[in-house]
Amino acid sequence: MEAVQQQIVALLPRLRAFALALARDGTAADDLVQGCCERALRGLASYQPDSRLDSWLFRILHNLWIDSHRRRRPQVPLDEPGLEAALAGEDGRVTLEARSTMAATRRAIASLPEEQRAVLALVCIEELSYREAAEVLDIPIGTVMSRLSRARRSLAEQVSVDSVGQGRAGAAR
Amino acid sequence: MTQTEVRDEMLMAFVDGELEPATAAELAGRIAADPALAARAEDFRRTRRLAHDAFAGLLVAAPPERLTAPLQGASVLPLRRPWRIALPRWGLALAASLLLAAALGGFLLGRGGRLEPAAGLLAGDPALLEALQSSPSGATIALPDGSQLRLLASYPVADGVCRAFALVSAEQGLRGLACRQAGTWQLALVVADPAATGGGYAPASDGAVESLAAYLDGLGAAPAMSADAEQRALRQGWAD
Numbered sequence: 001m002e003a004v005q006q007q008i009v010a011l012l013p014r015l016r017a018f019a020l021a022l023a024r025d026g027t028a029a030d031d032l033v034q035g036c037c038e039r040a041l042r043g044l045a046s047y048q049p050d051s052r053l054d055s056w057l058f059r060i061l062h063n064l065w066i067d068s069h070r071r072r073r074p075q076v077p078l079d080e081p082g083l084e085a086a087l088a089g090e091d092g093r094v095t096l097e098a099r100s101t102m103a104a105t106r107r108a109i110a111s112l113p114e115e116q117r118a119v120l121a122l123v124c125i126e127e128l129s130y131r132e133a134a135e136v137l138d139i140p141i142g143t144v145m146s147r148l149s150r151a152r153r154s155l156a157e158q159v160s161v162d163s164v165g166q167g168r169a170g171a172a173r
Numbered sequence: 174m175t176q177t178e179v180r181d182e183m184l185m186a187f188v189d190g191e192l193e194p195a196t197a198a199e200l201a202g203r204i205a206a207d208p209a210l211a212a213r214a215e216d217f218r219r220t221r222r223l224a225h226d227a228f229a230g231l232l233v234a235a236p237p238e239r240l241t242a243p244l245q246g247a248s249v250l251p252l253r254r255p256w257r258i259a260l261p262r263w264g265l266a267l268a269a270s271l272l273l274a275a276a277l278g279g280f281l282l283g284r285g286g287r288l289e290p291a292a293g294l295l296a297g298d299p300a301l302l303e304a305l306q307s308s309p310s311g312a313t314i315a316l317p318d319g320s321q322l323r324l325l326a327s328y329p330v331a332d333g334v335c336r337a338f339a340l341v342s343a344e345q346g347l348r349g350l351a352c353r354q355a356g357t358w359q360l361a362l363v364v365a366d367p368a369a370t371g372g373g374y375a376p377a378s379d380g381a382v383e384s385l386a387a388y389l390d391g392l393g394a395a396p397a398m399s400a401d402a403e404q405r406a407l408r409q410g411w412a413d
Contacts, residue, residue, distance in 0.1 A: 005244045005245070006244075006245075008244050009236075009241055009244045009245065012236040012240055012241065013231060013232050013233065013234060013236060014232065016231050016234075016236060016240075017228045017231040017232055020228065020231060021228065030237060030239070030240060033236075033240055034239065034240055034243075037240065037243060037244060038243070041243070041244075101223070101226075102226060102227045105223045105224065105226070105227035106227045106228075109224065109227065120224055121224075121228075123189065123221075124220070124221045124224035124225055125224055125225055125228045125232075127225075129191065130186070130189070130191050142182075145182040145185065145186065146182060148185065149181040149182050149185045149217075151220075152185065152216070152217055152220035152221070152224075153181065153216070155220040155223060155224065156216040156217075156219065156220050159220075159223055
């Protein structure tokens with residue numbers, strides 16, 4: 001059991017990133033992670049040691065989010081100051097330009113419907129496969145793909161190539 | 174090769190490495206020959222990178238203590254928050270798993286199957302007393318009689334602190350709670366923990382955990398102290 005607890009500690013950064021994509025607020029995200037850990041500790045008996053711990057925790061966290069936060073539909077923008085500090089403040093080498101791109105990206109992600117935020121976070125941030133994301137969210141893999149492609153199309157439109165400061169490979173459309 | 178429109182989902186799956194090799198190879202050929210298709214594919218590549226980079230700070234940041242502390246030694250007992258449940262009726266709640274329960278200043282317990290006054294146990298067992306007073310949660314202490322004591326967590330209560338511990342000998346496993354009030358450690362509660370018998374520290378059986386949790390809830394105990402807070406309290410000898 002202690003070994004699992006240590007594994008959960010190692011997964012905390014990923015849980016926080018997923019929670020932040022869902023909750024869009026740093027404090028609410030950490031509340032969500034805390035609740036997820038409490039639920040996980042209580043439910044360790046139901047965890048199958050040969051299954052993936054990260055997927056299991058993501059599922060708990062997502063269910064918790066659905067249960068406790070969905071109805072409120074918080075309007076908190078994703079670029080509140082504490083969040084900016086949490087996300088961008090660690091690396092002093094990050095350029096101002098890159099920061100503004102990251103901020104623009106976070107705003108764009110925050111504006112997405114929550115179903116799209118969840119798949120975007122699981123696949124692009126947490127690097128789960130489509131199938132794994134489908135299992136975490138308990139939706140068909142085709143739904144994962146349609147939500148994910150819509151999310152990324154919106155993101156591509158909202159965060160312009162110019163602001164990234166790099167050219168697009170291949171010829172212009 | 175057909176020149177049907179390539180759907181977004183397909184192009185995205187290609188970029189994400191989710192297509193079958195044969196399908197991917199065919200699509201790669203079309204993309205190489207079609208700048209517009211290549212541009213659409215690049216959008217999917219770019220958005221994946223953007224999303225990842227926007228959250229990369231969190232992926233490398235150290236989580237706050239309030240998230241790590243409950244996972245690091247402080248809560249082998251996954252306690253409920255104290256306000257969530259009321260103190261159950263003892264007779265019902267403690268039932269069969271309870272070897273012996275005693276209110277503060279109360280009853281009896283001995284190791285190795287003997288019963289002796291709780292006050293005697295603590296007063297007459299300097300090793301246990303010393304461990305409660307000065308060892309951090311997570312520490313394991315070998316007691317002179319061959320049993321092992323492990324401190325599990327510390328819980329602030331109204332006018333002091335309670336510490337949960339596990340006591341394991343070859344014959345039996347116990348979970349207990351000792352509380353320090355008015356400068357004195359007293360045994361509050363001890364329950365048999367079948368899961369811990371045999372020298373190992375298996376997770377507590379549900380009955381043992383529920384009993385201790387219910388007792389702490391009844392005292393209005395706060396959630397387990399963080400490692401840092403406990404360290405400060407230990408340095409100050411649990412005094413204010």
